[in-house]
Amino acid sequence: MGTLLRQIIKNCEHLSRLSISNNLLKPGNSPLLALIATKRYSNVPTPYEVVDIKAEEKSNKEVINQVNQLVKDNNISRLFAVVHVTGKQFKITEGDVIVIEGYWPPTVGDKILLDKVLLAGSTDFTLIGRPIVQKGLVRVEATVIEKTLSHTKTHFRKKRRKQYMRINFFRIQQTYLRINKVCINGEVNNPPEVRGLETAIF
Amino acid sequence: MVFTTVVNFVRSRGPDEFWRKRKIFKLAAHYIGRRRNCYSITIRNVHRALVYATKGRKLRKEDMANLWETRIKAGCEQHDIPYETLREGLTRCDILVNRKTLSELACWEPYTFKALTDVARRRALDDGLKGVTNENDIDRIITRGSLNKA
Numbered sequence: 001m002g003t004l005l006r007q008i009i010k011n012c013e014h015l016s017r018l019s020i021s022n023n024l025l026k027p028g029n030s031p032l033l034a035l036i037a038t039k040r041y042s043n044v045p046t047p048y049e050v051v052d053i054k055a056e057e058k059s060n061k062e063v064i065n066q067v068n069q070l071v072k073d074n075n076i077s078r079l080f081a082v083v084h085v086t087g088k089q090f091k092i093t094e095g096d097v098i099v100i101e102g103y104w105p106p107t108v109g110d111k112i113l114l115d116k117v118l119l120a121g122s123t124d125f126t127l128i129g130r131p132i133v134q135k136g137l138v139r140v141e142a143t144v145i146e147k148t149l150s151h152t153k154t155h156f157r158k159k160r161r162k163q164y165m166r167i168n169f170f171r172i173q174q175t176y177l178r179i180n181k182v183c184i185n186g187e188v189n190n191p192p193e194v195r196g197l198e199t200a201i202f
Numbered sequence: 203m204v205f206t207t208v209v210n211f212v213r214s215r216g217p218d219e220f221w222r223k224r225k226i227f228k229l230a231a232h233y234i235g236r237r238r239n240c241y242s243i244t245i246r247n248v249h250r251a252l253v254y255a256t257k258g259r260k261l262r263k264e265d266m267a268n269l270w271e272t273r274i275k276a277g278c279e280q281h282d283i284p285y286e287t288l289r290e291g292l293t294r295c296d297i298l299v300n301r302k303t304l305s306e307l308a309c310w311e312p313y314t315f316k317a318l319t320d321v322a323r324r325r326a327l328d329d330g331l332k333g334v335t336n337e338n339d340i341d342r343i344i345t346r347g348s349l350n351k352a
Contacts, residue, residue, distance in 0.1 A: 080311070082303050089303045091310075118299055119307075119314070126314040128321065130296040153259070156252035167252075 064189045067125045071184050076122045079182045081140055084116035084132075092140070092179045100175040106144045111180075114140040120184070127188065135195065139185045146176040270305035277308030281319040283326070284333035291322025294329060 070076050080093040090098050106112060120127045120138040127133050149171040157166045186192065205211040213220050223241050229251070230237060230244045237247050275285045283291075292299065297318065299307075307315045326334045 082299065082307075089300050091303055091306045118297075118303070121311060121314050123313075126311075126317050128297055128317065131298040154252055154255060156249070156256050158249055158253055165249075 067127075068187050068190075070124060071188070076124065076184070079120055079122050079138075079184065081114075081117050081121075081138055081182050082119040083114040083140055084118055085114060085177075089118065092182065094179060094182050096179045097145070098177045098179070100177060101150075101172050103173055104175050106175065108144050108147055110144045112142050112144070114142055120182070134188075134191055136192075137184060137186055137188065139181065139183050140179065141181040142177045142179050144175060145178045146174075148174050148176075150174050267301065270301040273305040273308050274301060277304075277312075277315050278319065281316060281323075283319050283323050287326050287331050287333040288319060288322045290331055291325040291329075292318060295321055295325050297321065 078093055080091060082089055082091050085098070086100050086102065086104055088100075092098060115132075115135065117133050117138045117140060118129045118131060120133060127138065150173075152169050152171055155166075155168040155170060158164065205214065226241070226245055226248050227238070229248050232238075233244070233247060236243050238244060271285070274288070278285045278288050299318070304315070304318070307318065323334050325331075
C-alpha cells in the first residue's frame with residue numbers, strides 16, 4: 001500500500017493537500033488508484049500529505065505583498081490593535097480612552113508607546129502575533145491624561161446572630177490613557193537589520 | 203462646622219442619634235415604603251444591600267467571564283469548531299489572546315475571528331485534536347510551515 005501510494009505521488013507532481021484527498025475519493029483519475037480502491041483496502045485519505053513548499057512560499061509571499069502594498073499606498077482604513085497592559089488585554093483604536101486600574105507608575109502628560117501588540121487589523125487584513133507582532137511594526141502611541149482614584153467602594157461583611165460585622169472602605173488607583181495613534185511602520189515580514197531599538201530614546 | 207440651615211444647627215447640639223441614623227437613611231433614600239422611614243427596618247435592609255454589593259463585585263467578574271465564553275462559543279458554532287479546540291489550537295500556535303479579547307473579536311471583528319478559527323483549525327488538523335475533521339479543512343489558507351515554531 002505504502003509503495004503504491006508513493007508511486008502515485010511520484011507520478012503527479014505538485015499535488016496539493018486537497019487534490020490528493022479528492023483524487024483518492026474519486027477513483028478513475030489514475031489506473032493505479034483502481035487497485036487501491038477495492039474491498040480490501042480503505043478509501044480513507046492517507047494520514048500523511050504532500051506539501052509543496054514552493055507553492056506555499058509563493059502564496060505566503062503574495063499575501064504579505066498585498067498587505068505591504070496596502071500599507072505603502074496608505075490604503076488601510078482605521079486600524080485596531082489588541083494590546084497587553086498591566087496583565088490585561090485591551091482592544092483599542094485611535095481616539096479611545098482606556099482605564100488602567102491599580103498601581104502604575106506613569107504620570108499625567110506622559111507619552112508612551114504600548115509595545116505588546118498581540119493583534120492588529122483593519123478591514124482588509126489582520127496581523128496576528130505569536131504572541132506579539134514584530135516589535136516596532138505596529139506603533140501604538142498613548143498619553144496619560146488623568147490619574148485618579150475610583151469612587152469609594154464599601155467592603156461590608158456581616159454574619160447573622162453572631163455579633164460579627166466589619167466594614168472597610170477602599171478606592172482603587174485609576175489611570176486614564178488616551179490612544180493617540182495606531183499605525184503600521186515599515187513592512188510586514190521584513191524586519192530591520194538592527195532590532196530592539198524601535199522604542200529606545202536617545 | 204458651617205450649617206446652611208437652622209434645623210441642622212439645632213440638631214448639632216444634642217446626642218448624635220440623629221446623625222448616626224441620617225448616614226443610614228441617606229443610603230436608603232431610594233427605598234420604598236417603611237424601609238426608608240423606619241430606622242429598625244432601614245438598617246436591616248441597608249446591611250443586606252451592602253453585603254450584596256460586596257459579594258456582587260466578585261460575582262460580576264464571574265458573570266462577565268461566563269458571558270465572554272458564551273459569545274466565543276457562539277462564534278465557534280458559526281465557524282464549526284469546538285470551543286476547547288479553538289483555545290487549544292490557538293495556545294499551541296502561541297497566540298495568547300484571552301477570552302475577553304476573543305469575545306470582542308467574535309462580536310465586532312468577524313473577519314479577524316474567522317482568521318483565528320482558521321489558524322486553530324489548521325493546527326488542530328495537524329496535531330490531531332478532536333472536533334475537526336479533514337472535511338472541514340479550509341482552502342490552504344494557512345500553511346504548515348508557518349505554524350511551526352521557528
